[in-house]
Amino acid sequence: MLDIRISGVVQIFSTPQGRWAVFEGLDLEVPPGSFTVIVGPSGCGKSTLLRLAAGLLRPAAGEVRVGGLSPAEARAARRIGWMGQQPALLPWRTVEGNIRLALEVNGRSLRPSLAIEELIDLVGLRGFERAYPHMLSGGMQQRVALARTLAPEPQVWLMDEPFAALDALTREQLLEEVERLWQRFRATVLWVTHDLHEAARLADEVVVLAGRPAQIRARFAIPDPRPRRDERRIGEWAHRMRQALAGGIR
Structure with missing residues (x-):
């Protein structure tokens, strides 16, 4: 820490x-x-x-x-992991691809202990791995952004x-996720x-x-x-x- x-x-x-x-x-x-x-x-x-x-x-x-x-x-x-108000997802990448982006640095891939599949589960997006940003609600896009922030396991x-x-309802759900x-x-x-x-x-x-x-x-x-x-x-x-x-x- x-x-x-x-x-x-x-x-x-x-x-x-x-x-x-x-x-x-x-x-x-x-x-x-x-x-x-x-x-x-x-x-x-x-x-x-x-x-x-x-x-x-x-x-x-x-x-x-x-x-x-x-x-x-x-x-x-x-x-350091950063997350802002806008999810800033790449529209040509899937959920999985946007999360993986955080691990792709200068042509090399980081290999943290959490698999992409586990991250997708953690933020409640199982079944949407191949979905593109335009197919997701605002709350789901922020879940992708949260998973992308966590992918390199920043301290x-x-x-x-x-x-x-x-x-309000989506925000409440996501606050619970962040706490957990x-x-x-x-x-x-x-x-x-x-x-x-x-x-x-x-x-x-x-x-x-x-x-x-x-x-x-x-x-x-x-x-x-x-x-x-x-x-x-x-x-x-x-x-x-x-x-x-x-x-x-x-």
Whole structure:
């Protein structure tokens, strides 16, 4: 299991109106094997933080380390898995082919312990191995994307609102799948969401990000046992997060 350490990170973007500081000295540590959820208003830097952890952006100052490696090194070693809001499947590849794509790197194939067939079973797509993306519902496409993320058996999952575009019932089903898979693999998860109830349900710890430049406004360790189905307790945690976003809790 790998940790994620973000130390003194500064991130600045140039816009027509001038320079915009997203972070000015942000510090965050994500323990190995933990499920950490980032919440905050739109535009506060949640996705930017995830991209820094993935090595898709480089900070203007400060350091990001994943298991002691730079994000670029961790990504090259296939230790990082990424999943976003859109499944981004190749339309000319089948379910099996899209999942296999994650194992095909520079002309060589990785051989993880999980077979493609087992992954397809794990995400509930048995019988759809030969289906193409246009034949699948949105939820099924996201199941393919989830299997593709897991295929190289990454030790870190970076998840950028992966189910935000789905209907409530499908999202509920996929959240159950993610919980079950995380408990099996025990990867280190950094998950971004706008949904405070989703955060309370999934997280070991919730990090509330807000402001410009963004700062960590609050952190909530959630000790409630899993699976979490008590809507009253989930609502209580969501209320505390909402208060923190409004500036009422630090």
